[in-house]
Amino acid sequence: MRKVKKAATPYLFLAPTIILMVVLLVIPICMIFQYSFLNNAIVEKSPEIVGFKNYSKILGDKDFWNAVRNTIFFVLVSVAAHMGLGMGFAMLLNSSYFTRKTKTIARVIYVLPWMFTASVIAILWKLMLQPQGIVDYLLAFVHLATKDTQWLSERSVALYTITFVNIWCGYPFYMISLLAGLQGISSDLYECSALDGAASGQQFLHITVPQLKPIIISISMLDFVWSIQSFAVIWMMTGGGPAKKTETLSIFIYKLAFNSSKYALASAASVIVLIICIIAAVFYVRQQKKARD
C-alpha cells in the first residue's frame, strides 16, 4: 500500500496541472479538429462527416488567401520591427550614455506600451489617428500628411497603420528580454575585441548577436505566434476593413464563426493556423534544447 502511495504521489502532484491542460487545451483542440471534419458544427443538430471538404473549401476561398497575405505582411513586418526597435532601445539602455536615474526613467517610459491592454491601445490610437486628430495635425505641421488623412479607412494605408500600432505595443517585450541578455554578456569580450581593433559594428555582429542568439530566436518564435493570433487591437480598430484590407487570419476565422455561423469552416481554418503555430513551436523547442545542450 505504501509503495502504491509512493508511486502515486508524483502523479497526484501533477494531477491539477494535467486536468487543467486536458480540460482547457486538449479537449478544445480535439473538438476543433472534430468540427473541421463535419458539414457544420454547433448549429447543426445532426452533423455529418464530410472528410476534408471544409479544408478544400477554405483553401479555395479568395478571402482566406487575402487574409493569409495580410497576415504574412503583418507578422513579418511586426517581428522584424519589434526586433530592430527592441534591440535599439535595449542597447541604448545598456549603454553608458544614461545615468542610473535616467536609465530607470527611460525604462519605465519605453516599457509603457506593453502595459496597456488591447482595448486601451485601440481606443488611444483610434482617437489619435482619426481624421483631423493629433497625428494628422502633427504630420500636417511638418508637411508629411494632410489634416484629413484617413489612417484607418484608406485602403492603401490601413494595413500599415495597424501593423505600426502592433509594433508600438509589442517592442517592449523584446527590449526587456534583450536588455537582460545584454547585461549578461561579459564586458571582457568587448574589451578584448577592442584591443584587437574591432569597431563597434564588428563587436555588434561578432559578439552581441551571437551571444544573444538563443534569446533572439526564442522571442522571435513567440512573437511570430502571438502576431499570427493578434485579434483584439485589429478588431477594435478596423474590424478587418476597409473592404477586408486589414483582415488577418484571426479576424477571418472570427467572422466565419460568429458572423456567418460557419463553425466547421472556421474550425478548418483554425486547424491550418494551429499547424503553422505548431511548426513554429517545434522549431522553438528544438532551439531551446540546442541552447541547453
Added chain:
Amino acid sequence: MMKRRNVSISLAAMAFGALLCGVNVNAADDAGVTLEWQQWWAVECPEGYVQAICDRYYEETGVKVELLSAPFADTKTAIVSGATTGTVADIVSVDGSWVYDFADQGILTNISTLLDADGFDQSVFMSQWRAMDSTYALPVINFPYPMFVNLDILEACGIKEVPKTWSEFEEACKKITENGYYAYAINLDSSSPSGIQNVWSGFAWASDITMLNEEGKYAIAGNAELAEYAEYMKNLNDQGYIYPGMSSLTEADMTSKFASGELAFIINSAAVLTSFRQEAPDLNIGVCAIPVKDGFEGTSKNCTANWALGITENSENKEEALKFIEYLFNADINADLAVTQSAIPGSTLAEPDYSGGDPVFPDIYEMYMAGTPYNEFTGMKSANEFMPEYIDEVVTYMDGDTDTEEFLQNVQEIRDELDAQ
C-alpha cells in the same frame, strides 16, 4: 425579567416571520418555475429597472425570472454557445438580423404554435417577426431612427429650415461644409455593421427605395432607384460632405462626433437622446424626417430597430416563457418601458405619456406614426453575413473603384449566394 420577556417576544416574532417566509417560498416552489432570460436590456435600462419588472411578475404569478445580462455585442455569442451546450436561457432578447438564422438553426422555437395554443389576443402585438412563414420573436418596444440635427450649426450656416428633400439636403451640406463643419456621417465599421441598415439603407427607405421588389425578391442589380440613391450618396462623399473615414467609423464614434458639435446631421436611434442630454446638455438638438427624393410623394418607410424576445427550443417551460413575454405587452408595463427607453411601444394597448420625457421625443413619435416602420434586414437570411459584405461593396464603390452598375451587381451576387446556401 423584562429583558427575558422581550427576547421571548422577539424570538416569537422571528419564528412567525420565518414561518411567513416559509409560506412564501413554498408558494414559489408550488409554481415551481424559474425562467432564465438572456438579454442586454438590464445593461441599457436604468439600474434595477428590468429586475423590478421580474420581481413584480414573481409577486403576481410566483414564477421567477432570472436575468442573464450581457452587453448587446456579447448576447448573440452567449445565445449560440448556450444553445450548443444546452444551457441557453428560456427567453432570449434577439436582434432582427439574428432571427432567421436562429430559427433555421433550431435555437428559437416557433411562437406561432404556442400563441395558437395559448389563445392570447394577438392584436396586442404591434408586429411579429416571422421567418419561414412562422413567428419566432415578438418586438416589445421599437426604436425609430430619425435624423438628428445640430440646430446651432444650421443657424451658424444660415440655414433657416431643416432639409426635406435630397436637393435641399445637398444644398444644406454644401453650406455647412463651406462653414468648416462636417455635414453628415455614415458609420460603416464592419465590426458592428449596424450602419449599413440604419444609416445607409435607412436614408434610402425614407424614399421607399429598397432592395426588395414587389414580389418580395431581392432586386438589387439593375435597380434604377437604388442606383440613383447610390450615386447621390457618392456625390455627397465626393464633395466632402460626408465625415471622412466612414469604413472605420462606429455608431459610438458618430454619436460622439455629433455630441461634440462637429457634425450637423446624423441618423441614429431615438434612444441616443438620453446620452446626448447627459454628455452634451448644451447641444441644441432638433429632429427631422430623413430627406426624401425630390418629387417623392409616397409614405416614407421609417428605419426601426427593436427590442424583441424569442423563446428557445431548449426551454422546458415554453408556455410559462410566453406568459412572461405577454406580461411585457401589458399596457402599463409596455408604456413605461417605452417612455424609459425613449422608444415606441410594441403593444397596441400601451398609451405612453412622453410629457415628462425629452422635449423632442413627441416630434419623433409623430414622425414615426406618420410613416411605416421598416427594416428589411429583420428576418433576412444570413443577415449578419450579408451586412459586412454589403459594407465592403459600399466602401469600394464610394472610393470609386467600382461603378454603380458593378456595385449593385456585386451586392446582388452576394445576396444570391447567401440565399442559395
